[in-house]
Every structure is written in C-alpha cells, then in structure tokens.
Amino acid sequence: MGYLRAFIYLVFKESIRRKTFYGTLLLFIITLLISRILMSFALQDLTKSLIDFSFAFLKFFIMFIALFVTADIMADDLRKRTVYILLSKNITREEYIYGRFTGILVLLLIATIVLSLITLLFSYINNLTIQPAYKKEIVLINIIPFMLSLWTKSFLLSSVVIFFFSFIDSYILIIFSSLIVYMAGSSIENIYYFVELYSDKFTALTRYTVTLMFYLLPNMSSLSSDILINLAELNMSKFLLDTLKSVSYSALLILTAGYIFKRRDL
Amino acid sequence: MHPLEIKGLKYKDIIKGIDLEVTKGEVFGFIGPNGAGKTTTIKLIMGFLKPSGGYIKIFGKDNRDKSIKLKIGYMPEKPFLYENMSGRDFLKFNFMLFGDSVDGNYWERVKELSEHLEINYLDKRIGTYSKGMLQRFTLLQSLAHDPDLIILDEPMSGLDPIGRKLVRELILSLKEKGKTLFFSTHILPDIEALCDRAGIIIKGELVHTLNASSSSEIEKIFMEYIDRMGVKEIY
Numbered sequence: 239m240g241y242l243r244a245f246i247y248l249v250f251k252e253s254i255r256r257k258t259f260y261g262t263l264l265l266f267i268i269t270l271l272i273s274r275i276l277m278s279f280a281l282q283d284l285t286k287s288l289i290d291f292s293f294a295f296l297k298f299f300i301m302f303i304a305l306f307v308t309a310d311i312m313a314d315d316l317r318k319r320t321v322y323i324l325l326s327k328n329i330t331r332e333e334y335i336y337g338r339f340t341g342i343l344v345l346l347l348i349a350t351i352v353l354s355l356i357t358l359l360f361s362y363i364n365n366l367t368i369q370p371a372y373k374k375e376i377v378l379i380n381i382i383p384f385m386l387s388l389w390t391k392s393f394l395l396s397s398v399v400i401f402f403f404s405f406i407d408s409y410i411l412i413i414f415s416s417l418i419v420y421m422a423g424s425s426i427e428n429i430y431y432f433v434e435l436y437s438d439k440f441t442a443l444t445r446y447t448v449t450l451m452f453y454l455l456p457n458m459s460s461l462s463s464d465i466l467i468n469l470a471e472l473n474m475s476k477f478l479l480d481t482l483k484s485v486s487y488s489a490l491l492i493l494t495a496g497y498i499f500k501r502r503d504l
Numbered sequence: 505m506h507p508l509e510i511k512g513l514k515y516k517d518i519i520k521g522i523d524l525e526v527t528k529g530e531v532f533g534f535i536g537p538n539g540a541g542k543t544t545t546i547k548l549i550m551g552f553l554k555p556s557g558g559y560i561k562i563f564g565k566d567n568r569d570k571s572i573k574l575k576i577g578y579m580p581e582k583p584f585l586y587e588n589m590s591g592r593d594f595l596k597f598n599f600m601l602f603g604d605s606v607d608g609n610y611w612e613r614v615k616e617l618s619e620h621l622e623i624n625y626l627d628k629r630i631g632t633y634s635k636g637m638l639q640r641f642t643l644l645q646s647l648a649h650d651p652d653l654i655i656l657d658e659p660m661s662g663l664d665p666i667g668r669k670l671v672r673e674l675i676l677s678l679k680e681k682g683k684t685l686f687f688s689t690h691i692l693p694d695i696e697a698l699c700d701r702a703g704i705i706i707k708g709e710l711v712h713t714l715n716a717s718s719s720s721e722i723e724k725i726f727m728e729y730i731d732r733m734g735v736k737e738i739y
Contacts, residue, residue: 240603248586248597255588318584323642326550326578327601327649330570504552 241329242340249341253307262303266353269295270360277364285365285374285467293463296357297388303349304392305416308342308399313409321504332496335400339492342396350389354381361466374467383472387461390484394456395420397488397495404495405502423458426451456487505564507653507684508532508549512558518544520708521558526653526686531679533695534688535726536705537735542688543581545705546657549686550578562653574605577651581658581688583642587631591623591641594630598645606649617644620674635662643671647678654678656687660694672697692722706733 253259273291280287315321315338324334358381365376398419402412430452433440440448457480464470508526513519519541526532536542547553549560551568560567563575585594599610618626621640625633633641639662647654659675660668675685675698689695695702704712704726711729714722 241601244597244600247600248589251589251593251597252586319580319582320584320586322547322550322552322580323578323583323585323645324601325552326573326576326646327598328570328573328605329601501554503554504547 241333241337245337245341246344249311249338249345253311253345256310258310259303259307262299266295266299267356269299270357274360274364282372283374284368284372285376286464286469288361288364288368289376289463289466292357292361293384293466296353297460299353300346300350300388300392301395301420304342304346304395305399305413305420307345308396309403309409309412309416311342312338312400312403313412316403316407316504317409325504331500335404335492335496335499339393339397339400342400343393346392346396347389350385350392354385354388358466374469376466377468380465380472383477384461384463384466386481387477390481391458391460394423394458394484394488397491398456401491401495404498419456420458422451423456425459426455427457427459456491457483506561507563508686509561509564510549510558511561513545513548513555513560514557515541515544515548515553515555515708518708519548519555522705522710524703524710524713526684528684529679529682530701531675531685531699532687533699533702534686534705535690535692535695535702535722536688537690537730540705540735541708542705543657544708546655546686546688549655550576574602574649575652577646577649577654579642579646579656579659581661583638585630585638585642585645588629590629591626591633591645595626595645595648598648602649609650610648613650614644614648617647617674620677621670636664636667639663640667640670643674652683654683654685654687656685658689659687660689660691692726695722704729706730706735 270292273288273295276291277284277288315324321334325331329337358376358378362376362378365373395416399412399416402415406412406415426448430448433445433448437445461472461477462470465472506525507528507530508524510522510524513522522545524532534542534545544553548555549562549567551560562569562572565572589597595614599606602610614626618624621644623637623640623644625637626641630638630641639659643656643659646656659671663671672694675687678685679698685698701713701715702722703710704714706729711733712725714725
C-alpha cells in the first residue's frame with residue numbers, strides 16, 4: 239500500500255503548485271463576493287438567496303476541480319510520456335490507476351473541506367448582517383453531510399474521467415465524454431422521480447428507459463443546500479444509500495479502468 | 505537465466521522478428537536508422553506495448569511481471585518529469601513507490617550518482633532544468649534503486665560534450681560493477697567505447713549482431729546493411 243502514499247505525495251507536490259489551482263481558488267473567492275452582491279437583489283428570504291448562490295458556486299468549483307484536475311493529471315502523464323517513467327518502477331498499471339485515483343481522492347477531500355468551510359464562514363458572517371425578518375438560522379452541523387455528499391459526487395466524477403482516460407487518448411474527448419455523463423447523471427434523479435410521480439402520463443417504454451438510466455448512470459446530484467437552513471429535511475437512509483451507490487459505482491469504474499488500462503498499448 | 509531474452513518478437517508491422525539474448529554484465533548497443541524500431545523494441549521490453557508475436561523474458565520472468573521491475577532501471581528517449589517538483593521531491597516519490605523493496609542505501613547512492621553526474625541542482629524545480637540537466641537527472645533517478653539491468657533509450661541525445669563524457673564514464677563504471685546495460689544509440693563511437701556487442705536493427709529486423717570493435721568497422725557493416733536494405737534516411 240506504500241504506492242498509494244507515494245501517489246498522495248505526488249499529487250500534493252505537483253498539482254497543488256499548479257498555477258491553475260490558485261487561479262481557481264482566486265476565482266472561487268471572487269464568486270463568493272458575487273453571491274453576496276446577488277443576495278442583495280433578493281426581496282425576501284435573504285439567507286436562502288445567500289446560501290443558494292454561495293453553495294451553488296461551491297458545488298461548481300468542486301466539480302470543476304474534479305473534472306479538470308483529474309483530466310489534466312491523467313492526460314499529462316500520457317501526453318508527456320511521464321507514465322513510462324512511473325510504470326518502469328515496481329508498480330503495475332492497475333496500481334498506477336488506483337494510486338492516481340487515491341491521490342485525487344485526498345486532494346478533493348481537502349479541497350471540499352477547505353472550500354466548504356470558507357463558504358460556510360462567509361455565509362455565516364453575512365447572515366449576521368441580515369435583518370431578522372428576512373433571516374434564517376444556518377444549521378452548522380448540516381455542513382457535514384453536505385460536504386460528504388459533495389466529496390462523494392466529486393470523486394465519482396473523477397472516476398468517470400479516469401474511466402474514459404483508460405481508453406481515450408484525447409484530452410478534449412475525455413472532458414467532453416465526462417461532461418455528458420455528469421450532465422446526464424445530474425438530471426436523471428429528478429427525471430426519474432418526475433416520471434414516477436406522473437407515471438400515468440408516460441408510456442411503459444419511457445418509464446422503463448428512465449428507470450434503466452437511473453440505475454445505470456452515476457447519480458451526480460448532491461444534497462440540496464436547503465438542508466443548511468432547515469428548508470429541506472435530511473433523509474438519512476436515502477442519503478446513506480446514495481453515498482453507498484456512489485462509492486460502489488466509483489470502485490467499479492476504477493477497477494474497470496485498471497483492467498482496460500492494463501491491456502492497452504501506451 | 506539471462507538478464508534479457510527476446511524470442512521471435514513482433515509488433516504490428518513495425519517489428520518483424522527479433523531474437524536476442526543479453527548476458528549478465530554485458531553492455532549491448534542497439535543501432536539503427538531513424539524509424540528502424542529501436543524505441544519500439546525498448547517499449548516492448550518495458551511492457552508499454554504488447555507484442556503481436558514472440559516473448560520477452562527478463563531474468564527468466566515475463567517482462568510484465570511486477571517482481572522483476574525492481575531489477576530494471578529505465579530512461580526514456582525524451583524524458584519529461586513533473587515540472588513543479590524538485591528533483592529531490594521526485595526521488596522521494598520514487599523511494600516511496602519502491603517501499604520496503606529498496607535497500608537502505610538509496611540516498612547514499614543518490615549522493616554518489618549526483619557526484620558522478622555532477623548534479624548539484626536536486627533542490628531546484630525540475631521545470632527550471634535545461635535539456636541536458638534533465639537528461640542527467642533522469643539517468644540518476646533510473647539508477648538510484650540499484651537495478652541490475654539498465655535500459656537506456658538514446659542516453660546521449662541532448663547532452664553537451666561534457667555531459668556525454670560524464671554519462672560515458674558512468675556507463676563504464678556500471679559495467680565494472682557487473683551491471684547489464686542495453687541501450688539504443690545512433691552514435692557509433694559510443695558503441696566502440698562502451699559496448700561488448702551491438703545489434704543493427706533495420707526496418708524492424710535485427711539484421712546483424714557484432715562484437716563491438718572499431719567504429720570504422722561497425723560503420724562499414726552498418727552501411728553495408730543500409731545499402732542492402734535500401735534505406736535512404738539514416739542517422
């Protein structure tokens with residue numbers, strides 16, 4: 239398991255010093271300030287507006303990091319042929335995939351924790367300035383399931399990227415394919431429940447297709463930020479089941495990626 | 505059990521059949537014109553490509569076997585390492601990757617190799633290295649775990665005369681230590697100075713294996729095959 243530690247070390251020594259990483263962080267801070275401005279346009283429920291905007295930006299940035307950092311790291315290794323040097327050491331190709339994924343997993347965990355806490359602190363401080371009539375209390379403890387959900391979805395997206403990397407050479411194609419899966423995975427849950435709710439209005443074929451897609455596609459929709467202001471209740475069993483599905487889905491994708499990567503020419 | 509044994513090696517229509525054995529302590533040079541299949545053969549040896557025929561054994565085991573990797577040191581033709589890391593960071597990463605399988609003298613060897621290759625820039629970011637500096641550092645990182653079989657793809661390319669001299673001296677000292685070396689080159693005097701034997705590869709075929717003698721003799725044989733096989737562009 240020492241190789242996993244090595245890849246975590248590599249990701250921190252290499253990726254964290256990339257200029258794009260700091261550019262993304264700076265852009266994130268700017269968007270938080272924008273969410274403060276956007277909040278002031280709301281006529282009521284100012285806390286909800288603040289939370290909606292700031293946490294929507296947070297989700298966007300975490301997913302952005304998951305997509306582009308993973309694609310960058312993996313594609314660079316192949317394009318610049320650094321993978322030859324790595325694979326000449328005593329690791330198998332599968333271990334290379336698992337190691338890379340573990341490094342990204344830890345990077346995403348830290349990015350999720352740090353950015354979520356910054357967003358929470360920002361929202362909490364701004365919430366203090368809102369007049370009581372338009373204000374809602376922020377339930378700080380609910381940041382934990384929110385972060386867990388966000389992290390799970392981010393590494394699920396990373397595993398989709400790594401899966402495509404295992405057999406596609408083109409960086410653009412990897413990004414494009416992953417984005418399609420992400421967009422489909424983000425909306426499938428809503429579509430599924432919508433079709434369930436109005437099942438009498440859809441044909442059997444549509445219902446079966448949507449149900450099949452719901453189980454086949456990775457569910458990319460993370461928890462709603464409404465749970466932070468008690469506007470939505472946290473359904474613990476659904477949350478745990480969804481987390482379990484995402485973890486299993488990621489594991490399956492990474493194992494498949496390892497299997498494919500082992501068999502391809504480099 | 506030879507350090508390297510290749511039988512009937514084929515890869516698509518690039519490599520058309522190579523049979524080769526490199527014995528322990530031997531320095532084997534691989535020469536051929538541009539596009540002859542030198543780098544492809546090395547990639548096949550390293551397991552980056554899957555042969556369409558034949559097999560490669562390293563120390564008697566399949567070349568993709570993880571257990572033999574610790575015995576191999578490899579340097580690619582155009583190395584590229586992580587630009588934001590320092591050389592020392594990268595060596596530490598390698599050290600962690602090898603885990604317990606590498607002996608405790610890893611850092612002592614790094615020091616010794618650094619002196620040998622005149623590398624005093626380990627703490628600088630790899631992105632700041634010149635081509636020659638990077639080439640020497642890549643050679644260092646491929647040798648730091650004390651491999652028995654060293655595979656180098658054009659180790660002299662990109663080096664200035666001083667760098668070339670340093671690498672030559674290092675190869676000779678590795679030879680003295682009984683290491684087995686397999687390297688590709690298009691510099692015939694290197695074959696004369698360093699190799700025990702050399703193989704000429706043209707159009708994916710190992711057409712001739714010779715005991716390395718004078719470079720003029722090697723050149724003569726090499727040119728004969730070039731003419732015979734109708735190769736127009738040569739290095």
